[in-house]
Amino acid sequence: MRITRLLVAVFSAAMLVTTTTAAAASAADRFHHYVALGDSYTSGPFIPAQRFDPLGCGRSTANYPSVVSAGLHVGEFTDVSCAGADTTNLTRPQRVPFNGTNAPQLRALRLDTDLVTLGIGGNDFAVFGRLISTCPRLRAGDPAGNPCERHFTSNGVDTVKTAITTIEPRIEAALAAIHQRSPRARVLVVGYPRIAPESGYCPKVLPFANGDYAWLNRVERDLNQALEDAASHSAAGFVDTFGPSRGHDACARGGSAWINGKNQNVFAAAAYHPVKAGMAGVAAVVLKSLR
Template identity: 80%
Template sequence: MRVTRLLTAVASAATLLTATAAAAAAEPGFHHYVALGDSYTSGPFIPAQRFDPLGCGRSTANYPSVVSGALHPGEFTDVSCAGAETGTMTQPQKVPFNGTNSPQLDALRADTDLVTLGIGGNDFGVFGQLISTCPGLRAGDPTGNPCEEHFTSDGVNTLETAIGDLRPRVETVLAGIHQRSPDARVLVVGYPRIAPETGSCPDVLPFADGDYGWLNRVEQDLNQALESAAATGGAEFVDTFGPSLGHDACARGSAWINGQDQNIFVAAAYHPVKAGMAGIGAVVLKALR
């Protein structure tokens, strides 16, 4: 009987050690993780906000924090900042409340071995123009596509043209990352969907019904530019647009994205909520594993 119990204990211990070893193998170990990006990375208004500086809207529950919490790197540095563009990767960024965010690439070191980058939506004012223009056009043509028409000149979509110019900017940023951290694994994190695949919810996302599909196409073009830049810039692209299907701003309780109503205790308008950051974090972790 004692021998049987001993053998059982040994077998259980061996099983536990095997499971632990498998889990450890599945979790990549990183020495220094640096998160770079704009407001879709920093998480403005998502509790709790950091104060270094406050104007960056950097949340302790953003997706870099989710990733860091799961991976337990030796060091974690998050310098993402609302309003960041590719240019502020190498230049100081002025932020509200008289603050300044240092050039984000300054956070990189020779021993940095993991970098996530979420950037591009603010370049050429792409997201800013969408948010500031489209809602105001709905009333004049609620079932049409007035915003698409507004940004189309001589048959050319000006936002798509701007997005086409984004790729070399991101490639330059990636070159700067590799120069500073040559051994780093670099992930370019795309943007999650704002609008649903079908249907509309004008009380939450006040775009004209016909502009929902166009908004999705603009986001897809943006993500395609980022994916292409990653492919040529020695980085991996993490698609969050596909995984966020069913989690758009119209998804109510399942939404990853806030709608038009700014809530200083939840999230900025048209930005990820806490659940969205958790979802994006899970997608990034899946890519890493």
């Protein structure tokens, strides 16, 4: 009986190893060359460990593309995401700090590329940059109101929303170029995770006026909708990270935040950017969409 049990145990262990190896091989066979394109919400500035190719791109070895690549066991992984990139940097070189240059991101694509993720758009027309440079300084004058929303509204028109409508065709053009360079690739547009909570405020972390929290959420929803619409018009998939990041905004407590607040931490994350846990969370959403 003991010999029989031993043989069964050995056979079961062998089957487990074979199954696990086969699953990894299957994933590797499915995606041979994965290319990650995007801005700082993809690259992960200050999240350890930072890469040096170039350093100014703030490209982390723990960003969501790296986690996705490891999870899928892809044959070859190329990450050309770069902090500060907008859609023009997909086809043009990008100058970055420390005298570096990031080559046009689309150059990384090949005919045999079979998986592409694209996370970009927030830097076009300085949408995110204008918000984080303007809104916090307006809070003091009207902490309970919506001074930032009023600041960006001209003659009843929300100029940020207007700018977002012009981002969609840029994303569509980028996706057309991706499909042309890598016609057999599965292409995913990855949206932006939630920065502000659905309700409540945390001005010490996210120093927007109380009334501007709801507006910030609308800006993000509009931007993500533009990305989703562009994807749907371009034979690409869309990965919603705004919904899944509910409860993981910058105000979340107990280590559950996916987004850093106003205080830059050169050993963890840039201000108003994803932390390592946020990258892991986004990666999990991307992997779920692929599986």
